[in-house]
Amino acid sequence: MSGRDSCQQAVFGPVPSRRLGLSLGVDLLVPKTCTLDCVYCELGPTTHQTTQRGRFRFVQEVLAEVEECLAGLERPPQFLTLAGWGEPCLHQELGLVIERLQRLEAGRVAVLTNGTLTPDPQVRAELAQAQVVIPSLDAATPHAFRRVNRPAPGLDIAAIIEGLARLRQEMAGEMWLEILLVKGYNDSPEEIAALVEAVERIWPHKVQLGTVDRPPAVSGVEPVEASFLEEVAARMPVEAEVIPPPPRQGGGRVAGLDRLVLEMTRRRPCTLEDVAAMADLEPAQARRLVEELVRQGRLRREDYGEQTFYRGV
Ligand code: SF4
Numbered sequence: 001m002s003g004r005d006s007c008q009q010a011v012f013g014p015v016p017s018r019r020l021g022l023s024l025g026v027d028l029l030v031p032k033t034c035t036l037d038c039v040y041c042e043l044g045p046t047t048h049q050t051t052q053r054g055r056f057r058f059v060q061e062v063l064a065e066v067e068e069c070l071a072g073l074e075r076p077p078q079f080l081t082l083a084g085w086g087e088p089c090l091h092q093e094l095g096l097v098i099e100r101l102q103r104l105e106a107g108r109v110a111v112l113t114n115g116t117l118t119p120d121p122q123v124r125a126e127l128a129q130a131q132v133v134i135p136s137l138d139a140a141t142p143h144a145f146r147r148v149n150r151p152a153p154g155l156d157i158a159a160i161i162e163g164l165a166r167l168r169q170e171m172a173g174e175m176w177l178e179i180l181l182v183k184g185y186n187d188s189p190e191e192i193a194a195l196v197e198a199v200e201r202i203w204p205h206k207v208q209l210g211t212v213d214r215p216p217a218v219s220g221v222e223p224v225e226a227s228f229l230e231e232v233a234a235r236m237p238v239e240a241e242v243i244p245p246p247p248r249q250g251g252g253r254v255a256g257l258d259r260l261v262l263e264m265t266r267r268r269p270c271t272l273e274d275v276a277a278m279a280d281l282e283p284a285q286a287r288r289l290v291e292e293l294v295r296q297g298r299l300r301r302e303d304y305g306e307q308t309f310y311r312g313v
Pocket residue numbers: 034035036037038040041042043046085086087114
């Protein structure tokens with residue numbers, strides 16, 4: 001793979017994020033590398049499940065692409081966000097990347113992580129440099145952890161909760177804990193009580209609650225009711241919110257709208273509204289662009305619940 005091709009695939013957006021506002025995504029991994037294989041994952045099944053850290057992409061190439069992308073933006077993103085095709089902490093140079101992104105002074109640095117490697121003090125030291133860490137925690141008992149997250153062998157949910165609690169004490173930035181509830185998987189009274197207890201132990205700055213809203217890795221996986229999310233939020237011992245729908249906000253990328261839409265929809269299926277927001281288009285323009293990409297066979301339609309999503313092929 002040439003350096004340029006590699007970099008184009010490493011940076012995506014800026015896109016409007018439900019949690020971060022306008023966010024430029026930085027991906028250190030290759031599809032799809034994760035410690036987990038969550039039933040709700042919008043990236044599809046995990047093809048490379050591992051707990052071993054490695055050098056999945058060349059850091060210098062990724063950073064060069066970030067700088068190139070930033071230079072072409074009309075307005076800077078609010079966040080540079082490490083996320084993408086799996087678990088960013090699996091990249092053994094995560095700490096170096098966070099440090100270099102911060103030196104660019106182009107936005108706050110956030111890391112979306114599943115938290116599974118936080119029992120490792122080295123991983124915690126690297127994550128602690130970020131201004132915002134957004135770990136996910138969908139289960140607090142071994143039974144629900146196995147069912148909803150389908151972890152790699154050797155991962156222990158009690159050790160992960162302890163790792164997150166230590167990270168919270170060691171970091172200077174903020175921790176926003178994300179909990180995703182799936183009907184029939186992690187929404188029993190016992191599991192919710194265990195999650196509340198885990199939040200009490202970790203004591204994040206806030207909790208963000210969500211449910212399945214995009215085509216999941218496993219068919220038949222269903223969301224919980226919005227009212228249930230509100231009930232669970234009310235039981236949390238720290239500030240808790242239900243994740244709102246994506247804001248409408250333009251990305252300001254200078255050119256290549258079709259490329260932007262394809263990059264984004266390969267990483268997560270998007271609605272027409274998402275496409276309009278990320279590409280800063282009127283709804284009718286977004287529809288025309290999407291229909292053209294579907295006609296060319298570069299986007300695929302997928303229906304989930306009441307909504308239609310588009311996935312890059
Ligand atoms: S949802 Fe996140 S943690 Fe779960 S399998 Fe997908 S990438 Fe990995």
